[in-house]
Amino acid sequence: MNTTAPRRLIAHLDMDAFYASVELLRYPQLQGLPVVIGGSRRNPSATAPRSLDDFARLRDYAGRGVITTATYPARALGVHSGMGLMKAAALAPDAILLPMDFEAYRHHSRLFKAAVTAIAPVMEDRGIDEIYLDLTDVPGAQEAVDGDPLGGVRALAQRIKTAVREATGLSCSIGVTPNKLLSKISSDLDKPDGLTVLMHDEVPTRIWPLPVSRINGIGPKATERLAAMGLRTIGELAASPAHELVSAFGRHYGSWLHEAAHGRDDRPVVTWREPKSISRETTFERDLHPRDDRTQLGPIFTRLCEQLASDLVRKNYAGRTVGIKLRYDDFKIVTRSLTLPQPTRDAATIRLWAGRCLKTVPLNRRLRLLGVKMESLVPGDGQPTVTEPDAPYSLPLFDEV
Template sequence: MQRRIAHLDMDAFFASVELLRYPQLTGLPVVVGGRRGTLAPTSGEDFPRLRDYVGRGVATTATYAARALGVHSGSGLMKAAALAPDAILLPANFDDYVRYSRLFKATVAEIAPHIEDRGIDEIYIDLTERPGETVALAQRIKDAVRAATGLSCSIGVTPNKLLSKIASDLQKPDGLTVLDFADIPTRIWPLPARKINGIGPRAGARLEALGIHTIGELAAAAPEMLIREFGQHYGRWLNDAAHGRDERPVVTERETKSISRETTFERDLDAKADREELTRILLSLCERVAGDLERKGYVGRTIGLKLRYDDFRTVTRDTTLEQATDDAQTILAAVRACLRRVPLDRRLRLLGVRVGTLTPPGEPGARGPEPGGNLRLFD
């Protein structure tokens, strides 16, 4: 039985939600991002511009007009301002995005409930068991999402997740792309290898260095060579991916593995001179992680510290406790122990606290979620 898997991706999600609030910005270059200090517009016409931004923030999302100027999600804002000084900069409103995320997922679930969550703005949908014509069904989903949220999305439908993820990106925004295995040579092989989900900056650069630029060139590469260069596991996967082979199922339920909080400072801090400030930050991170654990009903045994130096090198230390906890002071004590094992001879730009080896809510050792806490995907 041939599978039919859809990948649905909301178009420029955060920016599109902001445009619902400020429809007068439609069509303009708009960037969502920045950090504390990124000001919300004071009125309906006076919007902050990218050129006025100072700080370490990055773009979380950019409208298509902003992307046309070279600003993409992940772009440093100071750098982006050089490309698009007049672009409008809006602060992120995460609560809104979570609301719209729940809304579009619940809307899709009413039509096709076999859904895998892939973050705030993406899902896979298994349509294999769905009677009826695939294109009509996908169009119905797009229409329903627009009716419920006012937002557009792009959908790819193919025999597997790997191909659908690529397909949903082919006709953005507001696209609907249906492919079969027979379309791979014409539609997939001409694309850059980096379009494959799982080939990142690192592997992409190594492939370039080997003279492999497109997915087709990757498909034509000898599997033995890929295994030699990238190892047994990843080499074999590269070969399979380039030929569009992917048997991964759509996973509807998944257990959280870790919960963390981290923060990049406004300016780099010195372990000695800024000791008090660093202590305050560390305590606050522990309290926020503890709050997240409590709200979700988890307790965890592995406590981790993350630290980034001014030269961007990152180190981590962790320690595993006898007894799982969600207590801020217990977490702080463990993080302090980790801190003693790390050299503090450079200025710091980031601290992070992580709790792993979680005991799920409902199991012995874990408390139930707080009343009012949101555990479920759709509620």
């Protein structure tokens, strides 16, 4: 009898340029062209472009919006997610600019996740376009095929990719390794439409030559500090003594850097994670003044509260702590919060208490960003609406200025 424990197999699935790819389903004539998504939300009543000349171009954009995603031809021109659209216009002025359509993206997200979990049900949802899967016990994953001990998991990964394409018309990239850290790196090794299977003994040859920034959890600041220490590749990081990393970065992060560089990660695939908070925020195309632009800010503030309430209902939560976030034109960020006597997910109640928070912050500067948040979450069934507080407030709301 074979008592050998099954090989741990964790997959990371990442949809390829997800928002842009969904838009290309709507506009197939844009296939192969540089396309950027961002700047504003799609107006469902807007007239659909009929020819290439009808599409907005990046060179014509004016504002402070950022790129949400871009097609691979656009990325080849140097533009990328998070880049300001005005900066991107200097690099790719002829790129096509499309507004965002989150309803369409959420629809296709549900489709691909349903297709995947029909094959591999142990899924950790990491966002609208990426998931982790535990393939360890999925039938066929541990089988050898044509002398290849990993042939079964390769076939399973390809089956998952095919199911995603059949359900959505979109491609995805998959990395399969013994853990989440390596799978996250591996799913990006052969994009787009990639399939990478990598075991731990291949870490020195396939992972160590990569830059340290490819490890999820090593951001720009840590990358700069590591470079100053002469550690630019994952292999160089792996060769650095653990005590030196601990001395430079502290016990917790330094120890993690050492383990991550060696490809070690014991985290399980978590099928359910309780959220700590739910929030909604928006960055304005131009700075808005609480007094001069109150007719715009009031409805925006109300809509954010309504959207937050809708998110709470959809996810079946209520919250007891209401918070707001403001970013002024000097980039200073201010947050305030109030704790309610009872949890709520009622839009009007959230608007009322978020307004109370708003009255405790200075409203004498222009604003770049406005956000609302609910914390101290509880299951939402049967949660009552909260009555208006008695505490007096002296500063006005946008719509009362």
